[in-house]
Amino acid sequence: MHNLHAYAFGLFRKVYYKVGMNERSKSFKDYVKDAIERHIAGLDNFDPSKSPLEYHLKFNVIRQAIYNDRTPYEKKKAEERKKPLEESNITPLPTRRPSEPSFKPSTSEMTGRHDENLLFNEIEKAINGDDIMERIYLAVFKVGFEFSDRAEICKEYGLTASEFDNGKRRLMTASKSVVERLKIE
Amino acid sequence: MNKDKSDKLEKFYDEYLNFISSDEQSKAFLIEQGLNPDALADEAIRKAKLVQMQLASRKTEKQYLDLQASLMQKVKDEVEKLLSDVSFDLENFMKQENINLAFRNFEKLSKKEVKELLERHYLLKFENELKEKTNP
Numbered sequence: 071m072h073n074l075h076a077y078a079f080g081l082f083r084k085v086y087y088k089v090g091m092n093e094r095s096k097s098f099k100d101y102v103k104d105a106i107e108r109h110i111a112g113l114d115n116f117d118p119s120k121s122p123l124e125y126h127l128k129f130n131v132i133r134q135a136i137y138n139d140r141t142p143y144e145k146k147k148a149e150e151r152k153k154p155l156e157e158s159n160i161t162p163l164p165t166r167r168p169s170e171p172s173f174k175p176s177t178s179e180m181t182g183r184h185d186e187n188l189l190f191n192e193i194e195k196a197i198n199g200d201d202i203m204e205r206i207y208l209a210v211f212k213v214g215f216e217f218s219d220r221a222e223i224c225k226e227y228g229l230t231a232s233e234f235d236n237g238k239r240r241l242m243t244a245s246k247s248v249v250e251r252l253k254i255e
Numbered sequence: 256m257n258k259d260k261s262d263k264l265e266k267f268y269d270e271y272l273n274f275i276s277s278d279e280q281s282k283a284f285l286i287e288q289g290l291n292p293d294a295l296a297d298e299a300i301r302k303a304k305l306v307q308m309q310l311a312s313r314k315t316e317k318q319y320l321d322l323q324a325s326l327m328q329k330v331k332d333e334v335e336k337l338l339s340d341v342s343f344d345l346e347n348f349m350k351q352e353n354i355n356l357a358f359r360n361f362e363k364l365s366k367k368e369v370k371e372l373l374e375r376h377y378l379l380k381f382e383n384e385l386k387e388k389t390n391p
Contacts, residue, residue, distance in 0.1 A: 071296035076284045077276035084268055089288075103299055107306045128276065186264050211263055217270050242274040249271060250287070 074102045077128045078136070083253075085136050086144065093141045105131040189252060196244040202237035203244065205229065326385070330377040334370060345369060352376065 075098070082098035083089055091097050105127045108114040114131050116123065121130075140148070190211065197203040205227040209215045215223050217238065224234050275284040285292040337343055345364075348354075354376060364372070 071299055072281040072285060072292045073276045073278065075290075075292065075295045075299075076281035077272055079285065079288060079290070080272045080275050084272075099295060099298070102295075103302045106299060106303045110303060110306050111310060128272075189264075189267070210266065216266070239274075242270060245267070245271060246275060246284075 071102075073124060074105065074127060074132065075099070078102045078132050081133060081136050085140065085148070087147070092139060093144055094139050096139065101132050101135050104135060189248065192248045192252065193245050196248055197241060200237075200240070202229065202233055203241045206234065206237045206241055322385075326378065326381055329381060330374050333377050334373045337373060338366075338370065352380075 078098040078101045079089070082092070082101065086092045089098070105114070108131060109116060109123075109127060114126070116126050116130075120126075194207070197207055206223065206229075209219075209223045209227055210217055215226075220231065220234055223229065224231060229237070274280055282292045285295065337348070
């Protein structure tokens with residue numbers, strides 16, 4: 071259950087650029103409850119031979135619902151945010167309305183700016199000097215491997231499986247800190 | 256929007272979301288966000304139990320309605336069979352089945368009234384048989 075909530079929270083924040091309610095008055099918790107309800111009622115087309123239940127609920131039910139529930143306005147805002155800062159005519163938004171709960175009282179809401187270059191620049195700074203993390207980062211984000219291409223990456227970049235697993239975990243830990251930092255004004 | 260850039264970001268977020276929602280990370284991640292993971296889980300489980308109860312209740316109701324429908328069909332078939340028999344005699348039938356009527360003018364009953372009377376009788380009879388089967 072924690073996994074589903076964490077997934078829904080992270081994805082909701084990415085898609086809607088806030089952690090309160092979306093335009094359909096739903097929060098990330100509602101998407102988890104709906105997914106479980108649909109599964110219990112047998113409305114989610116779950117096929118255990120195709121994927122494990124957690125994977126299915128995350129990717130086939132929660133993910134789909136969060137994306138599908140975007141209103142045209144929210145889709146337009148998302149497109150605007152993807153433009154580089156200099157091209158866009160929107161300013162950072164105080165996206166939380168007074169009535170919305172603050173999940174993290176010590177921080178403010180996201181700026182609403184989803185600058186990809188900034189994200190990857192910060193990640194590169196964070197992993198600078200760690201050879202294994204840098205190799206994995208290069209393989210996946212510069213050369214074009216997938217994280218699942220573990221054997222190929224290990225072979226190409228001279229890593230053992232254990233170095234890869236450990237390195238990937240450290241890379242994601244560093245990336246997670248960057249994501250959290252960039253969402254603070 | 257550069258497709259390569261967008262793929263790179265999506266690739267990053269897919270892995271990031273996998274990471275924060277993994278067994279090792281999810282609880283800590285939720286706590287970092289100022290949330291109470293156990294309270295969230297309890298709330299979701301409560302809702303799930305409510306849904307299960309509602310489904311079970313709807314299923315029971317459907318089963319009951321299906322049973323009633325099938326019983327009614329059996330009753331109608333039985334009555335139809337009886338009435339289509341040229342030798343059927345209502346008075347004899349009532350004596351046989353121990354049916355007591357408050358009045359004796361059953362000769363003046365219309366076909367429709369006879370049919371209703373027989374259907375009521377068989378419905379009660381089959382319901383009692385069913386009760387005896389399920390609660391011996």
